[in-house]
Amino acid sequence: MLEGAKSIGAGAATIASAGAAVGIGNVLSSSIHSVARNPSLAKQSFGYAILGFALTEAIALFAFFYPYLKTRLL
Known part of the structure; x- marks a missing residue:
């Protein structure tokens, strides 16, 4: 059962990294548009x-380490 929970945590971290990639893309796109205007x-x-890159990456790091910490503390 614990192995299944670890797999779910790894999947959640993977999904969070995809969300962070989308967030970084939005930040870069908005930056290019603002400079063009x-x-x-x-x-x-x-x-x-x-600043936007840093905050987005921080959220991604939290999403990666939270499942890791939860599995280590159980």
Whole structure:
């Protein structure tokens, strides 16, 4: 039974990584659109894009490590 729970956790982490990939794609797309609309704000937009990348990656890391920690603490 525990092995099945570990498999479910691994699947959840995989799904979360797909969601993070979609999120990063949205951040990059929005950054490109904002620079295309207003090139004078490219530096400020780049800072916001990096922040968006970092937050999206943090959510992905939490999604990867949460099932790992749950299986190690059981």
